[in-house]
Amino acid sequence: MELTLQAVSKRYGKASAVDNISAHLYPGVYGLLGANGAGKTTLMRMICGVLSPTSGHIALDGQPIALLGEKYRDLLGYLPQDFGYYPDFTAREFMHYIATLKGLTPSAAKHRTAELLERVSLADASRKKIRTFSGGMKQRLGIAQALLNDPGILVLDEPTAGLDPKERIRFRNMIADLAKNKIVLLSTHIVPDVEQIAHRILMMKKGRILMSGTAQHLTASMEGHVWLCRLPEQEAERFSHVHLVSSLKHEGNEAELRVISASPAPPAPGAVPVAPTLEDLYLFHFHEEADPLVAKRKEEEA
CATH class of the missing domain: 3.40.50.300 (P-loop containing nucleotide triphosphate hydrolases)
Known part of the structure; x- marks a missing residue:
């Protein structure tokens, strides 16, 4: 068929x-x-x-x-x-x-x-x-x-x-x-x-x-674009306004952020590359639809 x-x-x-x-x-x-x-x-x-x-x-x-x-x-x-x-x-x-x-x-x-x-x-x-x-x-x-x-x-x-x-x-x-x-x-x-x-x-x-x-094929396109960063808690909010953050976890006075970056360069000192997931790929391509504030901010920057 x-x-x-x-x-x-x-x-x-x-x-x-x-x-x-x-x-x-x-x-x-x-x-x-x-x-x-x-x-x-x-x-x-x-x-x-x-x-x-x-x-x-x-x-x-x-x-x-x-x-x-x-x-x-x-x-x-x-x-x-x-x-x-x-x-x-x-x-x-x-x-x-x-x-x-x-x-x-x-x-x-x-x-x-x-x-x-x-x-x-x-x-x-x-x-x-x-x-x-x-x-x-x-x-x-x-x-x-x-x-x-x-x-x-x-x-x-x-x-x-x-x-x-x-x-x-x-x-x-x-x-x-x-x-x-x-x-x-x-x-x-x-x-x-x-x-x-x-x-x-x-x-x-x-x-x-x-x-x-396949999921494996699609996620492979995100290799080198997903990072794990640890930042002082007071910097995390400012950082998440500049970068695409898929998850954020607070640990004491620090925050652990999973960051999706269009650039293969580390988004912050000490950032560690991690294996991408299909969810990372989805967020990379559709985050503007999910968050209208992101789209508005990009329009203002253009």
């Missing part, structure tokens, strides 16, 4: 939400990593056929998905960022309803519902109304409904939103197991969610693919 994106763009007037993206996706987990507003959701909605590209095309095994129609939708499992549900349905009723929409027989719907609610730890809540669910429980139900038809292509938009750390770990393990024979595209801005399980990471910024590769 091969899902091909060829020069795919989506424009709204003069603004480009997705700009000339090309990629070849095969069975495995693809982490779509980027800040909010990077165009991730728009791209995923085009892959799911919810939106049509302004230009370019998307094909499955060489066949345009627009022409495949129902055959393509039968292969899809989709969890949108805010999936719709009926609050007065129980979890089991909702799963049976979605199973009917996806064309499952009553016996298959019953079997898959029981299996998947157990898998996402909602079996004990299967008879409870969805309006009584916590945010994390609703998200787990969304994951379960996306898997009902055993899709060959699974598209998950911010699937771990609302999940606690234990649930996120369970979810990552489930996705790693599912990806043996599926194309899984998982969008997030939570770096550990893709660092652990993605075979390939696509970093998206302002509608474009900024870079792609």
Whole structure:
């Protein structure tokens, strides 16, 4: 199975939400990593056929998905960022309803519902109304409904939103197991969610693919740009206004700072280089989106 994106763009007037993206996706987990507003959701909605590209095309095994129609939708499992549900349905009723929409027989719907609610730890809540669910429980139900038809292509938009750390770990393990024979595209801005399980990471910024590769390949580009510094506590705040600091820990009268630098030169006397992480890479490319004060300060300095 091969899902091909060829020069795919989506424009709204003069603004480009997705700009000339090309990629070849095969069975495995693809982490779509980027800040909010990077165009991730728009791209995923085009892959799911919810939106049509302004230009370019998307094909499955060489066949345009627009022409495949129902055959393509039968292969899809989709969890949108805010999936719709009926609050007065129980979890089991909702799963049976979605199973009917996806064309499952009553016996298959019953079997898959029981299996998947157990898998996402909602079996004990299967008879409870969805309006009584916590945010994390609703998200787990969304994951379960996306898997009902055993899709060959699974598209998950911010699937771990609302999940606690234990649930996120369970979810990552489930996705790693599912990806043996599926194309899984998982969008997030939570770096550990893709660092652990993605075979390939696509970093998206302002509608474009900024870079792609394995986590190891991408983090290697940051070698020599991540440093550990120890400074007197009174200097740490001033230093963090000048440099990109990913973490700061106070120890007595000193502070230990993890610093990401565009220059390979040590940011301070005695600074020690440390191994970069995917989170360092993410912060390096997206810190302006995360901190509008940084962007404003750069504009003032320009």
